[in-house]
Amino acid sequence: MVQFDHVGISVPDLEAAIAWYSKALHLTAAPVFSVPGTDLRGVMLLHQESGYRIELLHRPSARLGPAPRSPIEAAGTHGFGHICLRVDDVDAEFDRLLSAGATVRMAPQAAPRAGARMAFVADPYGNLIELIDRK
CATH class of the missing domain: 3.10.180.10 (2,3-Dihydroxybiphenyl 1,2-Dioxygenase, domain 1)
Structure with missing residues (x-):
């Protein structure tokens, strides 16, 4: 069986992104995690009703990518x-x-x-x- 699980999005401010996505898309946050030996932190957000998930990822050293206007x-x-x-x-x-x-x-x-x-x-x-x- 193959089933889509989640999408990961890199964000510049993990706590602010958790607050926005949780409120705007009615998602519930799991505990924040860290990847040992790196500066990577993240969190999985779950939509309780439908089950879709969004993973927010943050690295302080990340750089801004293109933000499409359309x-x-x-x-x-x-x-x-x-x-x-x-x-x-x-x-x-x-x-x-x-x-x-x-x-x-x-x-x-x-x-x-x-x-x-x-x-x-x-x-x-x-x-x-x-x-x-x-x-």
């Missing part, structure tokens, strides 16, 4: 592009995340798939989060 720009760089959350109401979740401190990257609109709706926001560190309904 999903099209993100697709122009190989590697991590975005995470996607399936939601019941794209517009409501988009507004809620903006209120929590996310920034607009693509306002809610029809998705390429017939009948679906999508939007993109960025977390406080520029990482893209797609919202989609697949009705």
Whole structure:
């Protein structure tokens, strides 16, 4: 069996990122861990209802990478592009995340798939989060 487990996101401030992701995406944090012999710390965040997980990672020596201004720009760089959350109401979740401190990257609109709706926001560190309904 193969099953998707989690996505890892490198952040510049672990405690602030834990607070934002926990509040904005309704995630519960496990204890913070450290990797012996390195300056790497992290935490696994769990969405209790659906079971998806996001791992936040922090290294003080990490350097800032490209923060795409749109999903099209993100697709122009190989590697991590975005995470996607399936939601019941794209517009409501988009507004809620903006209120929590996310920034607009693509306002809610029809998705390429017939009948679906999508939007993109960025977390406080520029990482893209797609919202989609697949009705």
